Amino acid sequence: MMSQNPNFKHPTLQLLEKCQTLHAIKQVHAHMLTTGLALHTYPLSRLLLFSSAVSIAYALSIFNQIPNPTIFLFNTLISSLVTNGGHNTYSVCSLYNRVLSHQTLKPNSFTFPSLFKAFGSDPWFQHGRALHTHVLKFLGSTHDHFVQASLLNFYAKCGRVGVSRYLFDQIREPDLASWNSILAAYAHSTSTECISSASNGCDSSLSLEALYLFKDMQRSSVRPNEVSIVALVSACANLGALIQGTWAHSYALRNNLKLNRFVGTALMDMYSRCGCLDLAHQLFDQLNERDALCYNAIIGGFAINGYGHRALCLYEKMKIEGIVPDDVTFVVTMCACSHAGLVEEGCKVFESMEEVYGIKPKLEHYGCLVDLLGRAGRLKEAEERIQTMPMKPNAILWRSLLGAASVHGNLEMGEVALKNLIQLEPESSGNYVLLSNMYASIDRWDDVNRVRKLMKDHGVNKMPGSSLVEIGVPCMSS
């Protein structure tokens, strides 16, 4: 057998690790077939792992030629699909079903973590719940940290932070990744559980709990690392808690944690959301590794805080540094142009998306474009963009146009926008109010009454009050 000596690596497998292309993988595969290496589980698992990085289809075709795959090979393929495949959840399901329907195969503790990772988004929630019962069936009350952490993350990603907490409390001696999982769960906190009247999906009390959990972690035997800091800082950013965020920053420095791009991005986001653009920018300069996300954070920070020109400078710097912008880069950069009134620049950025970078504009990019043109009073162009865009415009776009029409006193455009808005959300009174206010502002009271009648005709009969719900931010002592 080939794995008697743990340091032994078959030369063919060494070669396999260097393969960058499908062509090279195929050559090694052919060699493995002729030498009989492809009859053994471990070499096959390496082959699956490396080929899935290049071509999922090829990995699947290799797998389908294996006469009696072991659970080990199923696990290898499932995890490769989850990490390399992106949206292969259907293939992942069918592979897992093959395991279940097999007479002798049984899922083990290595099978579940990748599956929970694959099911960690809303459309797959019910699949993940079913899988949870499989954990109980096949593993009983397991104390496997990997299985427990993957379950915890699954429930958190589907908005069930309470379940995550329950599962975390079941873990006897949480390790670093378990702590980081629960910290991240609270820091990102989009809970669907406790629906309070003021809840809009981002509950600040959950972020606050992340701060308390960090304290608990410090009292435990596990030392926080960079990942822990990222969660802590994100929680502070959500709370707008500058003092605690700054403390987290200094904690990282005191404990010799690295200012990697993850920590850097989280800190920049925190500082800019707290209005400390100078600190965010200082940090940006200190980072010695920067990717598109670092740039997005600082460009977005400048954009939101009204420094459109500085944001654009950084966008240029990014291009000079040779960092390829992603779709978020275009959102934040166009937002910057919009706020600074740099219409031509913003349009150019939009056009360059597809022409230069081959990124198809999404709905939100059209949203930025309409906002950009609308603010500048170029309403006709904005409308044309909405009418000719390749996907169905949503209410946000029409509302943006309605708002712009209102600001620029363009009644015809306002009515066009409203007509479309009413079709998309006929029950929302806010849309009518916008138009009605527009007429009122120029003393066209007949039209105000006409809009009111329109509301009545659509069964919307309440003008909303203007009560803002104050969300009580709890007092923190540090």
Added chain:
DNA sequence: CTAGGGTTAG
């Protein structure tokens, strides 16, 4: 015996 969980932006 080999494999599996945690981090960044709007």
